[in-house]
Amino acid sequence: GEQLPWPVLRVMAACHSLALGGRAQDGGAVGDPLERAVLNDSPFRLGRNDVVTVIGGDEAQRDLKIHHRFAFSSRLKRMTVLVTEQDSTESVWALTKGAPETVKNFLTKESTPSNYEEVYKHHMSRGQRVLAMAYRDLGSTDTIASLKEHGRDAIEQDLTFAGFLVLDCPLKPDSKSVITELRTSGHDVVMITGDAILTAAEVARQVGIIHVKKSNAASHVVYELRECQTSELAESSDDDLLSKFSFSPLVTDTKTSENTFGESISLTPSNIRLVHEMTSSSEVSVCVTGASLTKIAVAAVQDSVGRKAWDESMVKNVLLHPSAQEFLKDLVPLISVFARHAPRQKEAVVHAFNLGGFHTLMCGDGTNDVGALKRAHVGISIISAPELEAKQRNASAKMAKLKAEEKKERKKKKSKSGSDTKSRKKARNAALHESLRQMREAQEELDEVELGDASVASPFTSRAMSIKCCKDVLQQGRCTLVTMLTIYKILGVSCLVNALVLTKLHMYGVKQGDRQLTTLGMAVAILFLFVTRGKPLPTLSPDRPPSSVLCGQALLSIAGQFLVHFASIIIATHVSLAYVDPWDPSMIPDGPFNPNVLNTCTFLLTVLATINTFVVNYPGEPFMEGLRDNKMLIRSVQVCYGALAICALEMFIPLNDLLQLSPFPDTSALSNEDGAWIPPALQEGDVFIGIVHTFGFPISMCALMLADTILAYTVEKSVASIFSSRSPDKTNLK
16 A cells, blocks of 8 residues: 555554564564554564664665653553654654544644544444554754653653554454353343443444344434533532433534434433333443543542542542442443443452442453453453464455355256366365464464463463353353252262161161172262263353252252152161061161161162162253263163162062172962961051052062152252242353
8 A cells, every 4th residue: 555654654663562572473572462463564673672673665764763661551541652763863752642532632733633533433433443643853952861851741742643543453253142142141241441432332332242122223322421511510419429420322423413312311310220221121322431430439439428528549449439339339230331441440340240249250361451350250361362363263264265165066956077176176175274274373373372461360261362261161160060069969869868778777777788889889980970071051041050059949959859769768668677577687787787678678779869869960951961962971870770670670680699689579479368478567458568469579669769760850840940930140241
């Protein structure tokens, strides 16, 4: 394209905070990714001793020596460097860049265009980042040391406007789909950024944070919460400081009046409830800047402590003041975009969400996000590498295009054969391999990127450049939570069953053999292993898992299942005692183990109760793959159920002998008329003994085991349905 004017190139090349020491593909510079991108796009490269060397261009371009940097400040929203041109006069130049609305205050009237505000708002409203560039000739009379002593306030004045630096940052390809899924699953998503409010609002609209329904797209209004204009202050009360703020329509250009989009809404408790209803129905969206939020916090604190007790020194931490947080906790849920926020302001916003009862997840990529990442319940840091991201994006787009072409050719009923078709296929395969190579190289380079301060402050760090990690943490977290809850429930039910065996039933001489305990222990270990190998589902569910192991749902489920198993074991014990010789030495609690009907029935039902706890309590959908999809677990359970059925029906006697099981009594032999022994309980008309006498011991035992399984499953599903109707916890993601 056309060569940029030298004053513009000079600011682009030298006004940055980059340092030497990066990779060759980054121009040898380390620092802010956007500043690296600007430098790489210019005919300059950073050299040693802060010398910016020209590598192309015309004779008007010279090497630049950076003598001092007045670093960028989130409070000042600008930075300035002092440079001299090599092989030229010794004039010192002050080069400045920063937020357009801030830099404008330091420009000379002669150099400020009449459409200054209109131009930068035009680009911001299209989601682009805009920086204003300016410069000043400081002459050669003052030395660098004396200029540094004067300070930036003396230097950053009477600047000459050089132009706007417009940066178009493409959206990550999966951002919109991830945010849509998060919103669909019942999570609120907001944006906290240092960008301008117009830029942030447009990006939020593109990715779906500002949610606009198709039914009311034409009437949807984006409001900005700000201080009222001078003309509006007459209606506000001096006693109510918060009434000086209002929800005003966000104007995207200077030619449009606010009344075009709607009327302003004053900041009052009743209007907060009104705006909350409007945002809930997606009629409006609200944005706010860090400066406006700070002023609101100041007003809230002054209302609380009184104007006389207010001290200007409190402004620095006013957003974290208890009075300010008490007001902000009801205000921040209304807001979708927090723009032009400094690190302390980001931290205060997250704290306000926490105080309002939300569970917060913060995703950030820079040092400015450290405070908010530490304040959030869950902090995730991601890597910011625009060059690698662009490389991956281009390779992915090329692969998608090649696959679409291949699919299109396959759909054709008649395809040309011969060298032409083969050559096209060969070229397509070569291009596909090249794209795969580029993606592999980008991933390898990404693994070498050094982690920053955000990674130190965050419990989670993702080496991907996508916010998909937020969804991954939620999926893996839910899967882990329900798996641990399942393990505790299994342990709870098993411990209660074992306690029953070791207390009440022990008085009847119920014991378990060494081989029985070994087999049961191995089965439990294998089932535990396969339960923990369950994978999360690929999509998030709007349902919420239980929040604690000791929640009401878990405790009620454990109690209900134990009652079912308790009843089954007591019934089996009652029936078995009728067929046990009371003079058997093994009936003594401290006597030796000797297989009998009572021990056999108790062991079978204890094993069944253990297996049922795994099957019934396995969480499955909607938080992890279902029982049928966990192939190893379902096959192990099937083997266990099959082995129990074989033992109960006495289909394979060697297996019963291996497990030290006693043969069941033959009830048919007790019904003869030859004076055979008949259990006294049967003579007294006992129902359970009668059923066993009628259908036989093996069939009756299998029926009891089946009833135990069905009832335990019914109890668990009933408890889950009762608690699923309760309102879910509030979750908020930044």
